[in-house]
Amino acid sequence: MNAQNEFIRISTNDLDLVIRIAQSKRIYQAYLGPKLMNESDFKSLFVSLKGGSEGSVSARGWEVYPASGAEDFFEPAFAIQHNDGNMTSIFRYVSHESKTIDANIKETVIYLKDDVYPVDVKLVYKTFGKENIIKTWTEITHEEKKPVTISRYASSMLYFENTDYFLTEFSGDWAMEARMSTQPLHFGKKILETKLGSRAAMHVSPFFELGLGQPAQENQGNVVLGTLGWSGNFQFTFEVDNAGNLRVISGINPYASNYELNPKETFVTPEFIFTISTEGTGKASRNFHTWARNYQLKDGKGDRLTLLNNWEATYFDFDEAKLEDIMGEAKMLGVDMFLLDDGWFGNKYPRNSATQGLGDWQVNKEKLPHGIPFLVEKAKEKGVKFGIWIEPEMISPKSELIEKHPDWAIRLPNREPYYYRSQLVLDLSNPKVQDFVFGVVDNLMTENPDIAFLKWDCNSPITNIYSPYLKTKQNQLYIDHNRGVVNVFQRVKEKYPNLPMMLCAGGGGRCDYESLKYFTEFWCSDNTDPVERIYIQWGFSQFFPAKAMDAHVTSWNSRASIKFRVDVAMMCKMGFDIRTHEMKENEQKFCQQAVQDYKRLKPVILDGDQYRLVSPYETNHMAVMYANENKSKAVLFAYDIHPRMGEKMMTIKLQGLDPAKQYKVEEINVMPERKSNLRSHGQTFSGDFLMKVSLDVFTTGQMNSKVIEVTAQ
Numbered sequence: 001m002n003a004q005n006e007f008i009r010i011s012t013n014d015l016d017l018v019i020r021i022a023q024s025k026r027i028y029q030a031y032l033g034p035k036l037m038n039e040s041d042f043k044s045l046f047v048s049l050k051g052g053s054e055g056s057v058s059a060r061g062w063e064v065y066p067a068s069g070a071e072d073f074f075e076p077a078f079a080i081q082h083n084d085g086n087m088t089s090i091f092r093y094v095s096h097e098s099k100t101i102d103a104n105i106k107e108t109v110i111y112l113k114d115d116v117y118p119v120d121v122k123l124v125y126k127t128f129g130k131e132n133i134i135k136t137w138t139e140i141t142h143e144e145k146k147p148v149t150i151s152r153y154a155s156s157m158l159y160f161e162n163t164d165y166f167l168t169e170f171s172g173d174w175a176m177e178a179r180m181s182t183q184p185l186h187f188g189k190k191i192l193e194t195k196l197g198s199r200a201a202m203h204v205s206p207f208f209e210l211g212l213g214q215p216a217q218e219n220q221g222n223v224v225l226g227t228l229g230w231s232g233n234f235q236f237t238f239e240v241d242n243a244g245n246l247r248v249i250s251g252i253n254p255y256a257s258n259y260e261l262n263p264k265e266t267f268v269t270p271e272f273i274f275t276i277s278t279e280g281t282g283k284a285s286r287n288f289h290t291w292a293r294n295y296q297l298k299d300g301k302g303d304r305l306t307l308l309n310n311w312e313a314t315y316f317d318f319d320e321a322k323l324e325d326i327m328g329e330a331k332m333l334g335v336d337m338f339l340l341d342d343g344w345f346g347n348k349y350p351r352n353s354a355t356q357g358l359g360d361w362q363v364n365k366e367k368l369p370h371g372i373p374f375l376v377e378k379a380k381e382k383g384v385k386f387g388i389w390i391e392p393e394m395i396s397p398k399s400e401l402i403e404k405h406p407d408w409a410i411r412l413p414n415r416e417p418y419y420y421r422s423q424l425v426l427d428l429s430n431p432k433v434q435d436f437v438f439g440v441v442d443n444l445m446t447e448n449p450d451i452a453f454l455k456w457d458c459n460s461p462i463t464n465i466y467s468p469y470l471k472t473k474q475n476q477l478y479i480d481h482n483r484g485v486v487n488v489f490q491r492v493k494e495k496y497p498n499l500p501m502m503l504c505a506g507g508g509g510r511c512d513y514e515s516l517k518y519f520t521e522f523w524c525s526d527n528t529d530p531v532e533r534i535y536i537q538w539g540f541s542q543f544f545p546a547k548a549m550d551a552h553v554t555s556w557n558s559r560a561s562i563k564f565r566v567d568v569a570m571m572c573k574m575g576f577d578i579r580t581h582e583m584k585e586n587e588q589k590f591c592q593q594a595v596q597d598y599k600r601l602k603p604v605i606l607d608g609d610q611y612r613l614v615s616p617y618e619t620n621h622m623a624v625m626y627a628n629e630n631k632s633k634a635v636l637f638a639y640d641i642h643p644r645m646g647e648k649m650m651t652i653k654l655q656g657l658d659p660a661k662q663y664k665v666e667e668i669n670v671m672p673e674r675k676s677n678l679r680s681h682g683q684t685f686s687g688d689f690l691m692k693v694s695l696d697v698f699t700t701g702q703m704n705s706k707v708i709e710v711t712a713q
C-alpha cells in the first residue's frame, strides 16, 4: 500500500492493476493498463466515476467485486440468498497481504467482508512478472447458521474505458474449432458461454480477445487476452454500461447452478488468467505461450513425443497383426511412439463401433488375445514406445459397467434418455465414480508400467441432466461433476507426474488452462484437412504454445500433397495418423526426412517465440515463424492456401531475429529428387534486412508450402 494507505498495487513488469480503498472501505478498480512510473501519481487517478462517492451510502463506481442488491445497476459479480431470505451483499475491505513467491511471482490477497452478514470474500491475484500474466480468483465463505445459496460467483470483474470495444470470440463446432470472429460491443450485454457440462468447449472456447479502441491487431494496438481455467460451463459477460464503459465478468456459468454453501465451507472459483498488450495480439500470445511453458502446462519445459496414431488409419477395425504392422510403420517413419486409439476393449459388448463398450476397460480378447502387455512388448521389439487411448469419464448404455452400476451414469430416472454419440457421462460428483475413473488409468499403468502416453478423450456433453448421487441437490451437478473430473486429473498427475497425456474431446472440445496443468498437450481438432488446420491452429495459437497443440498428418484432403500436410502439422506438435503403405516411396522418404528435421528443430518450434506473420483470415496465405531465445535459429512456415490468379505477391518481413546477426536461409522439407526453388535458398542476409526488407516465399500455387530454416552464422 502507498503512503496514504489507500491503494493496492498489483503489478507485472509492464502492467499495473491499481485498486483503491475508499473511506467507506469499499474497493474500486482505479487503474488497469501499462505500468505507471510513479506511485505518487496514484492520487490523481480519476476516481469520481470509478471510485464511488466518499462516505455516502451510494457508492456507485468500478467496484472490484460488486454484489447483487447494491446500488450498481448492471450485472453483478456475486449474488447470494442469506438465511433470512435477504438477497443483498456489500463487501468492505478488511485487510490485504502480498507475498513474494519467487523473483518472478507475487501473490496478493485482499480480504473483504459484508458488515451485515457473516460472509467473507478473498480476492487472490497471482502475478507473473516477466510474462505479464495475472491470474485471479475468488474464495467465498460464510458463517451463517444454515447453508446459504450463491447464484453468482464470478472469478473476476474488470472494467475498461475506451471509445470503442471489439470482441474476438473463438466459436465453432466439431471439426471447426476456434473460428475467430470479431464484433463491436455497444450498450448492453454480449455473453460467451457454454451449457454443455462436459466437452463443454465444443461450440465456443473459454477464451477471448478484446481490442480497445480498434479491433485486435497482430502487431499494434491495445488488446486484452483472457481465459478461464475451467473445463465445465463457463461464462464471460461483456457489458457496456450507460457511461460507455466496458465491464467484463468471467467465471463459471451460473446457469442451473445455484450453489448451496454450508457454513465454513469455502467456494473457490476457477482462475481467470489474462494479459494486456500495447503491441497487439502477437505480444500477448507470446506472454501466454512463455507463461504456459514456464508455469502451467504439465511438463511445460520438457520434450514432446512424435507419434503414429491408428485412429484415422484403422478406426475400430484392427487386430494384433495389423497393429504390429503399424508399429513397424512408426519405426520406419522415425517417430517415437505408436498410439493405440479407441476400440481395444469390451468383451460382452465389444467396442467395434461407437455404440457400446465404454466403461468396460478390459482388453477385447477377440481382437487382442494376448492383451496390452503383449502390444507394449511388440512396440518395444519394433523400437517405439507405446501409448493408449481412454475415455474414462463416459459410459455406454450397452456396457457391463452400467449393468453393474446403473446409478453411476448421469441420467434421468423418469424420462426417456437421449444419447449423444450413443453414450452417457459418468457422474463424477460421486467419489466412488472418481475412484473408478482414477482406477482406469491406475490399472492400465500398474499392469503396463511401460505405457509412455495417454490420450484421454471425452466425446459427450452432459445429457439427461440428473445425478443419482446428488439427489435433491441437482443444481450442483455441473459444478461438482467438473470438480470431480479435476480431482481425478490431480490424482493421476500426483501418481504419474512424468506421464505425457493428450487432452481430447472429440477434437478440441476441451482445452483450458486448468486441465492443461495435468496434460502435456491437446488434440486441436478431428479436422486434419491441412487447409482447415491452418485456421484452427492459428486460432488456438492465440492462447496456447505450439508445444501444447497436437497436429497429425492424415489422409484428410487428399488433394493436398503429403508435403503440404506435413508442413502444416510441423508447425505444432507433429504426429501421423495414416497408413504409410498408402504413400509412394518418395513420400515415405520425404516423411522420414521431415521427422528427422522436426526432431532437430523441436527446441525452436516447440520452445521458441512464435511470431504470426501473415494471417489466413486477411490474405490467401499464412506464415508463422519461431525463433529461439538467443536468436541463433529460426524456422519459418509459409503456406499458399488459395491465391488468386495474378495476385500481387506480398513479401514477408521476419520478426524476432537479431538485426546485427547474419543468417543463412535454407529451405527444408523439399521432396526427394527436387531442388528448392526459393530464390534466397542458401543465401545469407542480416537480421536487419530480413526484418526490414523481405523474404520472398509466397507463390500463386494452390496448397503450396515452404519450411525455411534460418541459422545465425
Ligand code: DGJ
Residues within 6 Å of the ligand: 311, 341, 342, 389, 457, 459, 504, 505, 506, 507, 523, 525, 526
Ligand atoms: C474422438 C477423437 O477426437 C478422435 O481422435 C478419436 O480418438 C475418436 N474420438 C475415437 O473414438
